[in-house]
Amino acid sequence: MLPALQLLLIGLYGLCLLLLLGFSVSQWQLTRLARRAYAAPGLPPLTPAEWPLVTVQLPLYNEVFVAERLLDACAALRYPAGRLHLQVLDDSTDETVALVAARVAHYRAQGVHIDHVRRATRTGFKAGALAYGLTRTEGELIAIFDADFVPQPDFLEQVVPHFYLDEARDTRTGVVQTRWGHLNEEYSLLTSLQAFALNAHFYVEQVGRQQGGHFLNFNGTGGVWRRACIEDAGNWHADTLTEDLDLSYRAQLRGWHFRYLPQVAAPAELPATMDALKSQQFRWTKGGAETARKHLGAVWRSKQSLVTRLQATFHLLNSTVFLAILLMAVLSVPLVFMRARVPQLEPAFQMATGFLVVLVPLVFYFRTAWQRAALDRPAPRPGFMGQLLLFLAFSMGLSLHNSRAVLLGLLGQRTAFIRTPKLGLMQQPGAWRGRRYRTSRLRSGLTLLEGLLCLYFLVGIGAGVYLREFGLLPTHMLLATGYGLVFYYSLRHAA
Template sequence: MIQLIPLLKELVELECQEWASKKIDIKYEVRNNRKGYKAGALKKGMEHVYAQQCEFVAIFDADFQPESDFLLKTIPFLVHNPKIALVQTRWKFVNYDACLMTRIQKMSLDYHFKVEQESGSFMHAFFGFNGTAGVWRVSAINESGGWKDRTTVEDMDLAVRACLKEWEFLYVGDIRVKSELPSTFKAYRHQQHRWTCGAANLFRKMGWEIVTNKGVSIWKKWHLLYSFLFVRRVIAPILTFLFYCVVIPLSAMVPEVHIPVWGLVYIPTAITIMNAIRNPGSLHLMPFWILFENVMSMHRMRAALTGLLETAHVNDWVVTEKVGDLVKDDFDVPLLEPLKPTECVERIYIPELLLALYLLICASYDYVLGSQTYFMYIYLQALAFIVLGFGFVGTKTPCS
């Protein structure tokens, strides 16, 4: 895929030249460095004279494919309501059926858009910009301080600052933009690390700024600081891992530790039901979704702690690889093919395997000597960690 990047840039440039020859006002711009990563690129793009003359800016990642009428559907919301800073649209996934991992991602993102984004928009509460498939009012960007590269979530950073300036956001779920999900486990891990680490780091950097801001209500400060950032971006990933992957397995070996049934059932059942309602056709995949999310909770916890403590890897930015099917026709290489246990994998993930060993010990103890009945669940967890630890998830990637 890396070898294709120069070719893709050349094709994009030729396409822009073709449209320019038809008297269409279009520009092709590239940077000679990666300073500031995506935030740096957006900031650089907004410095051009022709960009400063625009009232609105639409933002898309490279793998997004908006329909030709995208602006005709989104711009009217901004034109008719000068208080709206952002119109966020829905993502539609062209490769959700590539493998089990992409199906699970779709389930999680459907929950995110329908429950978090849509409810936040409907209740006139804050919800974050997703970084792509959205249209911003340029004056709102400028008033909020522009794009900043202090975290790896420049989209959330800008949205929080715009909210503190009393700008409103609108989510329109009926407008959907085609995109691609990361289909390799390595790419998905990098993506989740960047999202989780950046959000936790943003909480560290903006916490006091939110508290001392005099322009917004106490309710909005509480929602931003406690609910949106602290609970969902810091506490949730840490507690999820510690509770389900450490405390419950350990309690099977320590009879004195008693976990109430509601603690085991209430929250995960509620979230599972909401996901099932949004994905009735994927109801049979819910057990796999639960186990996969348990494994990913380990990575999200590490990422959250990295962002919160601002360790050495806090600003690591790895572009999420999207394999697509660009060379399929020419070379007959089925890139979106699920990995088989007999095939070579790119790497073995030691942390997953070590935790799988810990879970196997706890489950076996509970089965032989324990008084709990957690061993069935813990064995399934151990199996999930083993499968992901050996890389047998997602689509195949070349072995290095």
């Protein structure tokens, strides 16, 4: 290999490492802020003198397995009589329509104010449904639950008071977001790893952002908006795949305040199949990149502090981590051979093994989330380091799939809104077989590449052992495990 090419390879690896280090330090800072917040909890909110009108919007699209469960939970919400409106925004094209219609009729006969809202076309997908629903309700506050959520009866009683800071109404609080719970965390390895990642976001990241006065995001569901905030920020837009993140930034750039309640959980079902998880990951990562493309300039033109603008940059660009991971991973195997043949580049190779140093702040971040989650579990789960290593491996294994999504988002390529199917899978492993709502059949090209990458990193492991170059061995073991898991589940759940 020519010296110039060698230096280019190491330079690219170093740039990726610096990017990952920046994100890692950002998470470390949020963890410090979150721990400070937990050490000094705020005062409880005041009960409003007059409870506002609340509309609960339930966007649905072909949710035959969970629609009735959602309606039953929302019909059981406790709230002052005459102040609650349930709005089922049903864009379904299958028998979900009949199931919902029957359930709505059942609860309407019991005196529940509930409407079954249908549109002629599914224009704008979820964002379009939410915007359309606003034109058909007078609610001052708008609660939103996706089909896989099962809110507790006291959800509104816990959340609505947080729109009030004192005796007068706090008219600048635009959103109160709650933490997601997990109905099926123990269902499989796939669901437990998702819960591990989401807990870090909800127990640490969101808490840290609130404590530091940084930009928060509405998580698409399990939260309540002030209607005036939605309208002032320009209503729901369908030009990104993450309409929730988009509206969150537009609202906060206009001076609205967001509040986050880690003590209030909104239980939900985690995707239990690889095709469902990949569709969700694609939407989140591509949508995040689209939102960054749309709002990053406005963030840096705003009057926010430098730290807040930096945190917002890492927040909006966090999906680009997958690009760095994928590039570093591909470059890491040639580095093993270069290290054996070019001894004078030893300092550069020491830098390459520094990937493990990047993980140190992340251990602090995930460990804090693990500890906080343990307080809310009846039986805390053991094995933090094993779970962390499996999660890191699995995340690396998704880097090819997610990098494609990020690139499409950054380049402004439009793609269809593919929702995450909700299958009502709670306790029976294997029950996904034969289920409808597959988001895609086996993507043979991408899945084949994931399998080949697993073999590629096994070659890296073998080369490292043969050449007695062990610096990148832990990284290659994580990569081989991660791509192996993703390849295995992709094949298994496509059967």
